[in-house]
Amino acid sequence: MKTLIKNVRIIDGTGAPWLRGHVLVEGEKIKSILHQEVEAERVIDGKERFLVPGFIDIHTHGDRGILKFPRAENYLRQGVTTLIGGNCGGSEFPIAPHLKEVEDSGISLNYGILIGHGSLRRQIMGMEMRHPSPSELEKMEELLAENLKAGALGLSLGLYYVPGSFAKTEEVVALAKVVAAHGGFVSIHMRDESDYNIGLLQSIEEALKIARLAQVPVQISHLKCLGASVWHQASEALALLDQAREEGLEISFDQYPYPASSTSLNGALLPPWAQAGGEEALAERFKNAGTREKIKAEVAANMKRRGGPKSLVIANSLAFPQLKGKNIEEVAALWQEDLLETTMKLLASGYVQIISFNMTEEDIHQIMQHPLGMVGSDGSLVEFGLGQPHPRYYGTFPRVLAKYVKEGVLPLSEAIRRMTSAPANRLGQYDRGLIRPGFWADLVLLDLDKVDDRADFDNPHAYPQGIDLVMVNGQIALNQGQLQDQKVGMILKS
Numbered sequence: 001m002k003t004l005i006k007n008v009r010i011i012d013g014t015g016a017p018w019l020r021g022h023v024l025v026e027g028e029k030i031k032s033i034l035h036q037e038v039e040a041e042r043v044i045d046g047k048e049r050f051l052v053p054g055f056i057d058i059h060t061h062g063d064r065g066i067l068k069f070p071r072a073e074n075y076l077r078q079g080v081t082t083l084i085g086g087n088c089g090g091s092e093f094p095i096a097p098h099l100k101e102v103e104d105s106g107i108s109l110n111y112g113i114l115i116g117h118g119s120l121r122r123q124i125m126g127m128e129m130r131h132p133s134p135s136e137l138e139k140m141e142e143l144l145a146e147n148l149k150a151g152a153l154g155l156s157l158g159l160y161y162v163p164g165s166f167a168k169t170e171e172v173v174a175l176a177k178v179v180a181a182h183g184g185f186v187s188i189h190m191r192d193e194s195d196y197n198i199g200l201l202q203s204i205e206e207a208l209k210i211a212r213l214a215q216v217p218v219q220i221s222h223l224k225c226l227g228a229s230v231w232h233q234a235s236e237a238l239a240l241l242d243q244a245r246e247e248g249l250e251i252s253f254d255q256y257p258y259p260a261s262s263t264s265l266n267g268a269l270l271p272p273w274a275q276a277g278g279e280e281a282l283a284e285r286f287k288n289a290g291t292r293e294k295i296k297a298e299v300a301a302n303m304k305r306r307g308g309p310k311s312l313v314i315a316n317s318l319a320f321p322q323l324k325g326k327n328i329e330e331v332a333a334l335w336q337e338d339l340l341e342t343t344m345k346l347l348a349s350g351y352v353q354i355i356s357f358n359m360t361e362e363d364i365h366q367i368m369q370h371p372l373g374m375v376g377s378d379g380s381l382v383e384f385g386l387g388q389p390h391p392r393y394y395g396t397f398p399r400v401l402a403k404y405v406k407e408g409v410l411p412l413s414e415a416i417r418r419m420t421s422a423p424a425n426r427l428g429q430y431d432r433g434l435i436r437p438g439f440w441a442d443l444v445l446l447d448l449d450k451v452d453d454r455a456d457f458d459n460p461h462a463y464p465q466g467i468d469l470v471m472v473n474g475q476i477a478l479n480q481g482q483l484q485d486q487k488v489g490m491i492l493k494s
């Protein structure tokens with residue numbers, strides 16, 4: 001089957017400015033870029049809109065929902081044609097049966113996965129706060145190698161979260177060497193994006209050390225300056241990355257275009273030592289008066305770091321679903337309790353997802369303008385209307401275009417490069433991410449005047465506008481707002 005997408009302004013994904021022409025797709029691949037129309041079974045008139053490569057989201061947690069939501073609607077509607085899951089140290093494990101299951105059930109876009117270091121560590125050491133013994137480390141290395149051979153694209157670290165935070169640099173360097181031997185990369189949710197423990201800049205140094213000692217490409221995840229104490233450190237952080245490139249380290253990063261982050265309340269406020277040993281051990285420490293006071297003091301300090309109780313908004317609470325959308329100050333007023341006691345009660349109640357306002361636009365701009373960056377949502381697959389997710393789940397890619405390109409923070413073709421060829425190269429998918437003859441036909445027809453991310457913190461469940469057509473592997477997956485129920489996505493392996 002031949003499809004001609006005619007009368008388009010082609011942005012090829014290299015960062016070069018657009019050129020006018022027609023793109024012929026044959027089967028699953030791009031056949032040619034033409035300056036004269038040719039016959040085709042299917043002709044789509046682009047009407048001078050932009051045709052760009054499909055977006056590649058290198059940083060997601062899509063592995064959590066891919067089997068439940070194989071249509072991946074909140075991503076496909078953003079123009080995302082490839083989704084990479086397993087970030088921040090947490091992934092499905094082992095990956096071989098997971099990938100098999102996804103392949104068998106079928107998906108609407110391309111999908112690949114990283115192995116989470118936390119998930120790997122749990123297999124061998126549970127939630128214990130200690131170093132691995134030599135034999136435990138050896139077992140982790142073996143398991144990692146097995147999963148890389150099964151097609152994982154790399155290893156993800158969550159050095160801030162338990163149990164990843166229990167690992168010293170040496171442990172992850174040993175594992176990163178296994179990744180280097182298999183040709184993957186290491187994505188790093190850093191030990192500290194704020195001043196919780198070693199600080200933002202020291203955490204970047206740690207990431208660079210891993211790249212240096214293991215000789216492995218490193219992708220820093222969702223680079224940001226989190227919290228007032230590290231605001232305006234973006235230029236220093238980026239200078240460290242420039243120096244690393246000078247030194248010969250293959251370092252890059254991704255970013256989501258929002259001033260608020262999203263995580264669990266535990267992750268934001270609880271010290272790692274309190275979480276050692278898992279949920280039961282945590283419950284014990286809440287009961288014990290001595291440890292409770294100690295936790296409370298650290299929670300108070302962390303809350304301040306995060307901008308205070310007003311800056312923390314509950315997205316989801318298993319125990320108190322009615323609190324959705326309320327900040328902690330509002331919850332305290334509702335419960336007629338002291339702020340800190342309210343927080344402790346929430347922390348003891350089980351899983352609470354929060355949205356945390358903690359960044360400045362200045363830092364966001366600087367990070368977005370740096371050439372080593374990519375766009376990554378850090379989102380997941382969700383059911384429309386359910387819960388209060390971060391709007392990045394629905395709007396990341398359109399928002400970069402609708403807000404930051406239109407405001408002049410970065411040029412259109414550069415924004416597209418950060419969404420396409422840059423992540424394709426990082427992932428070693430050298431036949432995706434560009435509009436080139438012979439490349440997979442992952443394409444997006446974009447109406448730049450109409451593009452609008454729509455989803456916001458109050459109403460996150462909103463699909464974007466202006467993403468008019470999405471093609472995945474040569475098949476139309478979305479056309480004028482209509483999802484074509486085709487499971488044309490492929491599993492991408494290393």
Ligand SMILES: [Zn+2]
Pocket residue numbers: 087088189221222378
């Ligand atoms: Zn993360």
